[in-house]
Amino acid sequence: xxxxxxxxxxxxxxxxxxxxxxxxxxxxxxxxxxxxxxxxxxxxxxxxxxxxxxxxxxxxxxxxxxxxxxxxxxxxxxxxxxxxxxxxxxxxxxxxxxxxxxxxxxxxxxxxxxxxxxxxxxxxxxxxxxxxxxxxxxxxxxxxxxxxxxxxxxxxxxxxxxxxxxxxxxxxxxxxxxxxxxxxxxxxxxxxxxxxxxxxxxxxxxxxxxxxxxxxxxxxxxxxxxxxxxxxxxxxxxxxxxxxxxxxxxxxxxxxxxxxxxxxxxxxxxxxxxxxxxxxxxxxxxxxxxxxxxxxxxxxxxxxxxxxxxxxxxxxxx
Numbered sequence: 001x002x003x004x005x006x007x008x009x010x011x012x013x014x015x016x017x018x019x020x021x022x023x024x025x026x027x028x029x030x031x032x033x034x035x036x037x038x039x040x041x042x043x044x045x046x047x048x049x050x051x052x053x054x055x056x057x058x059x060x061x062x063x064x065x066x067x068x069x070x071x072x073x074x075x076x077x078x079x080x081x082x083x084x085x086x087x088x089x090x091x092x093x094x095x096x097x098x099x100x101x102x103x104x105x106x107x108x109x110x111x112x113x114x115x116x117x118x119x120x121x122x123x124x125x126x127x128x129x130x131x132x133x134x135x136x137x138x139x140x141x142x143x144x145x146x147x148x149x150x151x152x153x154x155x156x157x158x159x160x161x162x163x164x165x166x167x168x169x170x171x172x173x174x175x176x177x178x179x180x181x182x183x184x185x186x187x188x189x190x191x192x193x194x195x196x197x198x199x200x201x202x203x204x205x206x207x208x209x210x211x212x213x214x215x216x217x218x219x220x221x222x223x224x225x226x227x228x229x230x231x232x233x234x235x236x237x238x239x240x241x242x243x244x245x246x247x248x249x250x251x252x253x254x255x256x257x258x259x260x261x262x263x264x265x266x267x268x269x270x271x272x273x274x275x276x277x278x279x280x281x282x283x284x285x286x287x288x289x290x291x292x293x294x295x296x297x298x299x300x301x302x303x304x305x306x307x308x309x310x311x312x313x314x315x316x317x318x
Contacts, residue, residue, distance in 0.1 A: 004303055009051040009061070012074070016292045023300055024048065029061070039064035048072070048299060053095075056080020070308065072298040074291055075282075076100055076156070077232060079205035083314040093315045094298035094308035097155055099290040100282035105159040107281040108200050108230050111254025114275045115226055116141045121272045143167050149196035151189055151213070152203030152231065153179055160202060172196050175203075189213065193220035198228070205232030213237065218244040225250045230281050233259040242267045245274060256281045 006024035020026055027046075032038040043064030051057055053075030062068075062082065070092045071081060078095045086093050114120065117140045124130075125137050145168040150157045153173040161171050161183065171183040174192040178185045186192040189212055193199050199221050203209050213227070213236040221227060227250055229236055238259040244250045245268075252273035258264050261279055268274050282288065298308040311318070 004047060005045045006048045006050055006299070007046040007061070007065070009049060009057070010055045010074070012050065012295075013288075013292050015289065016296055019293075019296045020050075020299065023303055026050075036060070048302070050074070050295060050299065051081070053077040053080060057082070057086075062086075070094070070299065070302045072295050072302075072308070074295045077205055078312055079232065079234070081312075083312050087314045087318060090318060091315075092302060092308050092318055093312045094295075094302075094310050095312055096291040096294045097310055099294055100287050101156045101159040103284050103287045104156045104202070104230050104281040105163050107256055107277070108160055108202075108228055108254075109163050111228050111230070111256065111275050111277070112143055112198065112200075112226070115228075115252045115254045115273065116143050118272070120275060145169070146198050147172060147196040149173065149186075149192045149199045150183075151192060151199060151201045151235075153181070153183070154202070154204075156230075157202045160200060169198075189217045190220045193217045193225070194222075196221070197224060198226050200228040201231040201235050203231050203235055205234045209235045211235070211237040211240075213241070215240040215244070218250055221250050223248055223251060226252050226254070228254045230256045233257040233261060238265065245271055 003023060003025045006020065006026045008026050008028045029035065039060060044067050046065050047067055047069040049057060049068060049071045051071060051073050053073060057071055068091050071086060072094045073081060074096060076095055076097045078093060081093055083093050122137050148164045148169040148171055150160055150171065150173040153175045157173065164171060172186060172192055172195050173183050174186045174189055186195060201213055203212065215237065218227065218240060241253065242265055245253060254275045256277045257279050264276060268276060282291065294310060298310060302308050
């Protein structure tokens with residue numbers, strides 16, 4: 001019995017490849033010398049695509065795969081996939097929610113502590129010999145009992161809220177709809193920012209949230225406020241953020257994602273009140289293995305049953 005054809009976009013682990021091989025003939029898009037010619041000749045052969053949140057499904061691939069039935073994406077964010085267009089064609093899109101909630105929330109806490117307690121400058125002070133020469137390090141700010149605003153109270157946002165409560169935080173939030181929670185709801189990002197001392201973005205990317213954190217929101221956060229982004233770089237007006245940091249409009253920031261990854265503005269790299277990580281929120285061995293396993297499970301379940309375990313919202317009724 002012949003195996004189904006699977007088009008792979010981006011890299012996968014050996015574990016994923018070994019799990020897929022018994023069920024699929026896998027072709028790697030980026031291994032083709034002439035992508036356009038390959039898609040013209042073979043695009044119609046693929047009912048399945050494996051991709052990730054960075055590459056998604058490019059327009060030329062979507063147009064060249066008329067028999068596509070399922071897209072399984074490695075990552076919770078799927079703004080690089082036109083899920084609405086997929087749903088209109090009856091194509092199931094699956095992603096990997098829940099398995100990375102803890103690590104993304106932990107990354108926010110790591111950044112929050114690092115910025116508030118000036119971890120990077122303190123480390124430099126200890127290593128450089130400045131402690132012996134110049135004496136004690138300046139006082140920093142506690143994370144205890146802060147007003148924390150969560151921009152996007154989905155699965156990860158709720159996990160972040162759980163973490164923050166351990167620090168005695170007062171939780172505020174803004175989401176597309178009001179939730180059945182005991183936190184304080186605000187009907188706009190600006191009102192949320194004005195009410196809190198710490199603002200963390202964990203909203204999905206895409207056109208509807210593009211630059212949702214803008215000059216007004218940063219101004220509302222204020223001179224003692226801290227901003228964190230563990231969502232998508234697109235949700236923040238990065239130029240406005242740089243200016244807000246330079247002008248003292250806000251006190252600091254911790255960022256795991258950026259508008260033009262992997263490029264990071266030098267103006268962010270040079271600031272001691274900013275902590276930067278290279279989009280690693282879910283990057284632990286354990287979490288990435290769980291994500292890969294779920295990508296494979298979605299594909300093999302589709303092959304056997306015509307369904308996926310974790311469809312994106314646009315495709316839940318297919």
